[in-house]
Amino acid sequence: MAVLQLEDGRQQVLLQGRGGNLQLAVYGGDILSPSLLCVNAISPAQNLKQRLWALECLNRIWANESLPERLFAPEPRGDRLRFVLRALDGALDRASHQDIASALLGERRVRLDWGDPGNHLRDRIRRAIKRGRALMNRGYLGLLD
Numbered sequence: 001m002a003v004l005q006l007e008d009g010r011q012q013v014l015l016q017g018r019g020g021n022l023q024l025a026v027y028g029g030d031i032l033s034p035s036l037l038c039v040n041a042i043s044p045a046q047n048l049k050q051r052l053w054a055l056e057c058l059n060r061i062w063a064n065e066s067l068p069e070r071l072f073a074p075e076p077r078g079d080r081l082r083f084v085l086r087a088l089d090g091a092l093d094r095a096s097h098q099d100i101a102s103a104l105l106g107e108r109r110v111r112l113d114w115g116d117p118g119n120h121l122r123d124r125i126r127r128a129i130k131r132g133r134a135l136m137n138r139g140y141l142g143l144l145d
Contacts, residue, residue, distance in 0.1 A: 001013065001015050001016070002014040002016075003031055003032065010025065010026065010027065011025075011026040011030070011031050012024070012025055012026070013026060013031050015057070015058075015061055020057075020067045020069075020071065022054065022057045022058070022061070022067065024054070037058070039051065053071050056068060056071070081143075083104060083128055084131045084132045085132055085135070086100075086103070086104055087100050087104060087125060087128035087129050088128070088129055088132025088133060088135070088136065089132075090104075090129075091132070091133075097122060097126065098110060098114060100125055100129070101114065101121055101122075101124075101125045105121070
């Protein structure tokens with residue numbers, strides 16, 4: 001468990017368990033003191049599923065059980081985003097596109113495909129770097145929707 005104390009007095013609590021993390025915002029109390037957890041019984045329909053998931057996670061943590069894996073499925077775009085961010089990291093370190101491709105895809109693949117007349121591998125690296133730069137320049141906000 002980690003507690004972040006914000007300047008305005010609010011607190012954020014990060015609970016880590018096997019399989020996932022649960023972050024809570026604390027209002028009107030101090031999580032470091034004995035506290036009573038209250039939740040609204042009626043909430044907007046668009047938030048209901050997340051609230052029920054959070055309560056299930058809290059119950060599991062309270063019972064010293066692992067967090068339910070079904071609630072922490074990997075982000076479907078995770079592998080692509082990881083590739084894009086690693087390509088961006090290489091570009092920011094001024095690595096050549098070929099070196100970036102070697103680091104991400106392996107020396108053998110680059111040796112076999114780098115000179116391909118269709119430039120598919122080169123284009124993939126260029127697109128990844130371009131996407132990474134777009135994310136770096138506030139494009140990441142689109143991921144939050």
